Amino acid sequence: MTLRDVLAWHVLPASLVEVLVEGDLPSAFGRLLIFAPLALEKGASLAFCGPSGSRWTLAVAKVAVSYVLREHHADAAPLVIVIGCEATPEGAACLTAWFKPCGVPVFRAATIEAVRVIMARKGSARPVLLDLPDGGIYAPGGRAFVHEVIE
Incomplete structure (x- = not known):
């Protein structure tokens, strides 16, 4: 072909x-295609999702580090948080290792309720990056969790 x-x-x-x-x-x-820098605004949330292996977790990392380098000041608290919405702790552990040098907190939220709690406590000015699990459109109920998190 x-x-x-x-x-x-x-x-x-x-x-x-x-x-x-x-x-x-x-x-x-x-x-x-022309790509401009992603303008992550204070207080905004941005979710990343795709099939396994599509490197959306790497995209989360790049956006977070870019934001921190652009916005973070030595006398300020970290301005972005990352929520890893995977059922296994390995994904959040990987994100935590990547972001520790930048001072970016990573939270693991394997349930919708955990996401709600984190979002309620985050503070209004902090942007949030969500690393969502594989939202396979062909798996039974594959996108249900993703839709709930976004809502």
Whole structure:
């Protein structure tokens, strides 16, 4: 199968397929997509979710560190918190290890009630990054937890 065949199979518009098949794919995406720094506002929440292995936890880490480097001052408390919503403690432990040098607190919330408690205690000015579990759309009830957390 060619790249054109694969993109057509995913039902991309023909005009987009034409742009993407010109040259190499990374260059085509570079021409189409412009990424600005993510402006995480004080008090806002941002959730990351995707299939296992899609590196959304790494995206959480990059956003958190970027925010801390931009906003954190030596005399201020950490301005962002991270909530790891995984059923296993390993994910939160990994996040904790990544963020310890930056002073970013990480909380594990394997239940909706745990997320509610953390959000109620966080303070209104602190942004929150949520590292959600695999929201597999094909698994039975796969997105139910994700939708509840977002609500």
